[in-house]
Amino acid sequence: xxxxxxxxxxxxxxxxxxxxxxxxxxxxxxQTLELGGKKLVITRESLAEELELGRATAAQILGAxxxxxxxxxxxxxxxxxxxxxxxxxxxxxxxxxxxxESSAVNAFAAPGGYILxxxxxxxxxxxxxxxxxxxxxxVAHVIRKHHYxxxxxxxxxxxxxxxxxxxxxxxxxxxSNMTAQVIARGxxxxxxxxxxxxxxxxxxxAGYDASALYAxxxxxxxxxxxxxxxxxxxxxxxxxxxxQFLIESTDATLETAAxxxxxxxxxxxxxx
Amino acid sequence: MLAVALSAFASTTTHAQNxxxxxxxxxxxxxxxxVVKVLSEAAPVNVIGRKGFWINVKIAGSEGWLSIKELxxxxxxxxxxxxxxxxxxxxxVATSAARGLTAEDLTSAKPDFDAFGQLTMLGVTAxxxxxxxxxxxxxxxxxxxxxxxxxxxxxxxxxKGASGKKKKVTKAQSKGDDDDDEEDDExxxxx
Numbered sequence: 001x002x003x004x005x006x007x008x009x010x011x012x013x014x015x016x017x018x019x020x021x022x023x024x025x026x027x028x029x030x031q032t033l034e035l036g037g038k039k040l041v042i043t044r045e046s047l048a049e050e051l052e053l054g055r056a057t058a059a060q061i062l063g064a065x066x067x068x069x070x071x072x073x074x075x076x077x078x079x080x081x082x083x084x085x086x087x088x089x090x091x092x093x094x095x096x097x098x099x100x101e102s103s104a105v106n107a108f109a110a111p112g113g114y115i116l117x118x119x120x121x122x123x124x125x126x127x128x129x130x131x132x133x134x135x136x137x138x139v140a141h142v143i144r145k146h147h148y149x150x151x152x153x154x155x156x157x158x159x160x161x162x163x164x165x166x167x168x169x170x171x172x173x174x175x176s177n178m179t180a181q182v183i184a185r186g187x188x189x190x191x192x193x194x195x196x197x198x199x200x201x202x203x204x205x206a207g208y209d210a211s212a213l214y215a216x217x218x219x220x221x222x223x224x225x226x227x228x229x230x231x232x233x234x235x236x237x238x239x240x241x242x243x244q245f246l247i248e249s250t251d252a253t254l255e256t257a258a259x260x261x262x263x264x265x266x267x268x269x270x271x272x
Numbered sequence: 273m274l275a276v277a278l279s280a281f282a283s284t285t286t287h288a289q290n291x292x293x294x295x296x297x298x299x300x301x302x303x304x305x306x307v308v309k310v311l312s313e314a315a316p317v318n319v320i321g322r323k324g325f326w327i328n329v330k331i332a333g334s335e336g337w338l339s340i341k342e343l344x345x346x347x348x349x350x351x352x353x354x355x356x357x358x359x360x361x362x363x364x365v366a367t368s369a370a371r372g373l374t375a376e377d378l379t380s381a382k383p384d385f386d387a388f389g390q391l392t393m394l395g396v397t398a399x400x401x402x403x404x405x406x407x408x409x410x411x412x413x414x415x416x417x418x419x420x421x422x423x424x425x426x427x428x429x430x431x432k433g434a435s436g437k438k439k440k441v442t443k444a445q446s447k448g449d450d451d452d453d454e455e456d457d458e459x460x461x462x463x
Binding site for chain 2: 055056058059060061062063064065066067068070073074075078079080082083086087091094095096097098099101102103104106114116118119120122123128172173176177180181183184197198200201204205206207208209210211214215227228230231234245247248249250251252253254255257258259261262263266268271272
């Protein structure tokens with residue numbers, strides 16, 4: 001959290017400086033400025049950079065936990081996830097969803113549309129509605145570019161001048177490790193609440209039970225806290241706060257979408 | 273993990289918790305359902321089922337449906353559980369040899385770009401997903417994005433945390449970071 005505040009403050013300064021400089025060269029994709037005697041290249045947000053950081057992030061997570069070798073399950077998770085992603089404004093991304101073999105209960109959104117969910121979290125779910133709800137939360141992070149925006153600032157700070165594109169094996173590994181630091185630190189609470197709320201709507205748009213995320217959070221919160229959800233609980237608001245926020249966010253229209261979908265049972269029949 | 277799943281299953285149906293004073297117990301799980309009882313004071317309830325954001329409860333001898341909004345926020349040590357029973361018995365995905373994933377596991381890992389390449393091959397087309405949705409009889413709905421908690425009192429300030437805790441990142445600090453709160457704007461064809 002301290003880190004997030006620091007980088008936000010730093011960026012505010014950058015943005016202000018660039019704004020004044022941009023009248024000189026309006027159409028350039030990058031701006032160079034002097035900050036405390038250091039030259040700093042400020043990049044505008046770009047899909048290329050988002051995908052670069054997404055690749056770095058996903059590769060890092062996959063370095064810790066490998067992909068589950070079950071094509072049927074991987075395809076099923078991709079079909080559910082893609083259907084949810086197609087309810088958003090970023091249908092054009094090449095969304096990829098992957099199940100990783102892990103005893104930790106968690107899921108991750110890498111910038112650019114690379115979503116990973118652990119096998120331990122799959123084991124906590126009971127219906128396709130619940131799987132869709134979890135994936136929708138991650139999709140919502142990508143739509144709002146939550147991780148991308150934190151990571152690009154950190155990239156500017158760590159890689160400094162001319163770091164528009166990171167090349168060379170050492171540098172690429174360093175970039176991946178930087179993304180891991182961001183994931184391990186987590187986002188601010190507001191971003192997590194937003195992802196819960198937006199994700200609930202995306203899943204409901206896709207025809208899934210709007211209350212499924214609430215049910216999943218409630219179930220996970222009823223579990224004993226242990227090693228298996230250590231990273232998840234360290235990087236998110238408490239389950240009960242998230243439940244409370246969700247329930248306060250719903251409106252009458254969404255409540256009518258809070259019914260189990262006909263596809264719900266497909267989860268257990270497909271995964272067994 | 274297996275033990276956890278089994279014990280959750282065994283503890284079947286009831287969880288002690290409280291309904292707020294003034295909560296309305298209804299005969300059906302809708303806001304227009306016939307009123308069974310209005311609670312004059314907070315009372316412990318037993319949850320016996322759930323439909324969406326409504327729970328089927330027993331309160332002081334009466335049975336009916338209560339909106340989850342009318343449950344008091346859970347306190348530590350006495351969690352509000354609305355899940356009644358669990359169908360899953362044990363693990364459905366084998367993970368006996370799976371590693372953990374702590375912050376240290378994550379930050380000390382070596383990135384695996386080959387595995388990333390495999391991940392990108394897993395994606396499916398929008399057409400496949402649409403066909404899959406059709407097979408599952410999933411009916412897409414037109415729904416607007418929500419702007420924030422719309423509870424009876426708060427108007428919808430989306431920076432307000434669940435339990436009224438003050439936000440660490442203020443609107444001013446995060447300006448420029450989430451200026452596109454409304455998600456519905458058309459964007460990029462990014463393929």
